[in-house]
Amino acid sequence: MVSRFPVISRSGAISLAMTLFVSMIFAVNVWAGQGKEAGSAIDVTAPAIDLPGLTERINLEDYRGQVVYVDFWASWCTPCRQSFPWMNDLQESYAEDGLRVLAISLDSDSDDAADFLAATQPVFDIAFDETGKTAEDYKVRGMPSSYVIDRNGKIAFAHIGFRKKDIAVIESGILAVLEE
Secondary structure, eight states: OOOSSOOOOHHHHHHHHHHHHHHHHHHHHHHTTOOOOTTSOOOOBOOOOEEEBSSSEEEGGGGTTSEEEEEEEOTTOHHHHHHHHHHHHHHHHHGGGTEEEEEEEOOSSHHHHHHHHHHHOOOSEEEEOTTOHHHHHTTOOSSSEEEEEOTTSBEEEEEESOOGGGHHHHHHHHHHHHTO
8 A cells, every 4th residue: 555645764754853953943043133044053041030939939040050941831821731741751851861841830810820730730840920021031922932941051942832743853952952
């Protein structure tokens, strides 16, 4: 039987993944106003984060030396709800390699955020940006929006939205940053 769908070889799949990864890097360059060519090194310092957390203040400087996956979310965001189990797995799988997941709620009503967190049971750090100032600093344009920050506090890449088909590309990008 002949398939109507193209078969992608392993090298073709790797090439596609790298193309998507470079596209994400280019998006950060455009976001940051750097105007660099796709694939060039990014030298954009991540904006400061100093927000209330579940039990203590969350300050991005405290994560220096680790790779940080920063995710902006809200309780009304369906893809955000779908991303939390994956972020739990991400935190547990790569914590020993130096990854920290930090999810920042943009809910203005703390009860909505509390209900969301009770339903999703995160095992990673949570912060609250009720005013949206930190989201403005990161130029969040969609929900969820995520940023990978390298061990030196620079943004390595960004991603808007969450679809299961993006997981492999995002994880390969995170692994590349962890290996630096």
